[in-house]
Amino acid sequence: MAYGQSNTIELLPNAQETVVSKNIYGHFAEHLGRCIYDGFYVGEKNTTIPHTSGVRNDVVDALKKLKVPNLRWPGGCFADTYHWKDGIGPKDKRPTIVNQWWGGVTEDNSFGTHDFLNMCELIGTEPYLAGNVGSGTVQEFAEWVQYVNHPGVSPMSNLRKSNGREKPWNVSFWGVGNEAWGCGGNMRVEHYANIYRQYATFMSDWSNSSKLFRIASGANEADYHWTEVLMRDIPHHMLDGIALHHYSTVEWNHKGSATAFTEEQYFATMKSAWWMEELVTRHSTIMDKYDPKKKIALVVDEWGGWYNVEDGTNPGFLYQQNTMRDAMIAGMTLNIFNNHAERVRIANLAQTINVLQSVILTKEDKMILTPTYHVMEMYNVHQDAKLVPLVIKSAEYKFNNQSLPAVSASATKDAKGATHISLVNIDSKQSQEITIDLSRNEYKTVSGRILTSAKVQDFNSFEQTDKIKPAAFKDAQLKNGKLQVKLPPFSVVVLELK
Known part of the structure; x- marks a missing residue:
């Protein structure tokens, strides 16, 4: 599978202690x-x-x-x-x-x-x-x-x-x-x-x-x-x-x-x-x-x-x-x-x-x-949960000489110490590979769920109620203070880091 331009995300300290209501x-x-x-x-x-x-x-x-x-x-x-x-x-x-x-x-x-x-x-x-x-x-x-x-x-x-x-x-x-x-x-x-x-x-x-x-x-x-x-x-x-x-x-x-x-x-x-x-x-x-x-x-x-x-x-x-x-x-x-x-x-x-x-x-x-x-x-x-500020550098989703950031993200840290990162790739055709810098934090495990489907036009119907539902996400690898994530086209992923 071909992946798009490189995307990077850096997790920063939350100086303001902002809570996501x-x-x-x-x-x-x-x-x-x-x-x-x-x-x-x-x-x-x-x-x-x-x-x-x-x-x-x-x-x-x-x-x-x-x-x-x-x-x-x-x-x-x-x-x-x-x-x-x-x-x-x-x-x-x-x-x-x-x-x-x-x-x-x-x-x-x-x-x-x-x-x-x-x-x-x-x-x-x-x-x-x-x-x-x-x-x-x-x-x-x-x-x-x-x-x-x-x-x-x-x-x-x-x-x-x-x-x-x-x-x-x-x-x-x-x-x-x-x-x-x-x-x-x-x-x-x-x-x-x-x-x-x-x-x-x-x-x-x-x-x-x-x-x-x-x-x-x-x-x-x-x-x-x-x-x-x-x-x-x-x-x-x-x-x-x-x-x-x-x-x-x-x-x-x-x-x-x-x-x-x-x-x-x-x-x-x-x-x-x-x-x-x-x-x-x-x-x-x-x-x-x-x-x-x-x-x-x-x-x-x-x-x-x-x-x-x-x-x-x-x-x-x-x-x-x-x-x-x-x-x-x-x-x-x-x-x-x-x-x-x-x-x-x-x-x-x-x-x-x-x-x-x-x-x-x-x-x-x-x-x-x-x-x-x-x-x-x-x-x-x-x-x-407490907001974890991010610095995001995203590849572009291009169509007809127009472009948008392909990757959207946010992160929080909950009362139990777990960090959650939500990631979205809006590109309808191109997958995205993301490098997330975790060097300011120490994490030992990563798990996650993904929501995607075969076509961006897919939906759940009364005849097929579970065509789209969350599944376990396996394309996140934690190594040496960095997290490598591969997002399929038009997908939403939420990761948990501990």
């Missing part, structure tokens, strides 16, 4: 298509699919294994049309709602605040609630905070108790609107900054165990002015995080098929995914100017691949398959977040089930795990 590995569940209904939730009266209070048991088990740290809900664009009181109380008395953003379908609000927060407890994940700013009111938002968090006697905590929940859920993560520049109100940033200040003023915390983490609706991709104004105009004691959204795609008006893509389309998607490095760097630089101690987090709460929907499905449901191309996006993007962990402290893949770059797909009583699921499971060794 587990919350970088968060997920996103919007009321969109078949994500909630027919994804997470099949209803309490379902007799064919094993469930707990209507939530699929197989989904809960899969997400537990993934170690999902936080889950964002109910949107997305849906959040700024959602009125939370419609989703509490007896289910047969809840009003219906038309999902004006996603397919124009009517839903019955049978999955609401209690259902979501109780599901988070089943999964063992922190809820991240996105509040309605676009069409809601300050009072409505403040009452939702009181409903889920107040431990004593109050109008909203009394209402919660009457609906069957005695103890508060103590929700920390709160999004103050979503995409205020677009579906959240088409606001100018100067206007939204004032709106944010108003809403944040009335968000109250009643116990030390539920310290509110308030997240502003942040920039769309390279809108650096948006970040500048938020950092300049919002008092920092009111602000814990600023969001950023970026989707990897061929081009917005011609997204192409999720599975039947050419190398030209693949390269364009990889270029879009690599852009995340520049976006995170430049937004972080602006934040550094106003917040040099990095107290405010950059929250990339929507990211992932976006293509045309599968043939025969509702265009508003955003249902797409998930190939090795998506595994490349996931591996690259998570490496970027890990390496910027001093500023990026929360992120949310869009979305968990049956929408965009899902980790799970369902069909009636069947469930499959996508290549993206497997990457995130392999990478969960990085959660809350």
